[in-house]
Amino acid sequence: MVPLALLAALLATLGSSMGSPTSTSTLVMIGDPPVVRTPDERFATLPQLGYPWTPRYLQMKHQGNQFLRVHYIDEGPRDASETLLLLHGTPAWSYLYRKTIPTLLAAGYRVVAIDHIGFGRSDKLTDPAAYTHELHVATVVNTVRDLDLKGVTLVGHDLGGPTGLSALSRDSGRYRRVVLLNTWLPQGDMFSSLSSIKEHLPYLSFRGLTQVLGRNVPIETVFSVATQSSAAELQGYVAPYPSSLYKAGPSRWPLLIPTSSSDPMGVENRRVAAFLEGWGGPALVAYSDREVFTLPGRDLFRRLLPRACTATVNDAGHFLQEDQGPAVAKLIVQFIHGQC
16 A cells, blocks of 8 residues: 555655755755745756746745745636635645646636745745644635635645635635545544544554654655656655755644644634534535545545535545646536536
8 A cells, every 4th residue: 555655665764864964055044033945946847847837925924023935826817707726735835736737727717826834935944843733824814815815716635625724714705615635624533542543543654754754754755655756747846845954844744733632733623623514615525546644534524514525536646636637627627617
């Protein structure tokens, strides 16, 4: 199974990656606490990799007088009848959607894809403790408001799901529908029973390795084992990270997933779950046929969104946009057109 292969590959990198030097030859440090910004030349080959879109940036206030630069792409007509907001999880960035976006643009939609802080072309806090669920939610809320997006279809994958749903719950008038892809809304109850522990074991195993690897998490290994990417395509996933100093975001985000009811993200996710029960908007919930990490979310979404469309994306692992990008896009277009 891919999850077992992924965990084995991560273990194999442990000895060689720990203690590896951190290069500062192209380091750009900004503000206090320190923030690094990936040099633009790291992204020079993106057009050849299927990601040709113009980078755009917003400034988001972080703390005090510090501002963080948030990267996003914004393609398609500004007056389109449909606006899609694409949210990635970890350790991906908006590059993950490059095989999905062309079909969405061909349908006439406006497509906005954000890079969360610590990922892609957005600024990267160097202190892992600076990353919180609230930071990622604020990035979405502020971007949607700054761009004055309305009638939004939220598309959330992995941790982009709970992040986006939290943003939706705080400003629901801007959203029209949701698409949830290989994601979940963990409530902090994964240790509530032996069956729950077993169900969450793939994530718990990944969590343990992430804690050990820290900023040495091998991004290329994750995607080479967990996707059908070519060697060339893998370079787009590692481009944001010239060295381990830039990887505080990927090292921290998986650890924010709540393992107890008192964890901040667990408290927030329970609030969001209560909101969804009364929301009533159109929803599509889809999992790939080889997904294991977020499957515990499926039953919860069935209860919270009983009228949601459901689908299975075949021949795809956790990063289903990478493995079956056009099929995912077609599924979204059909859903928007009312074909459930």
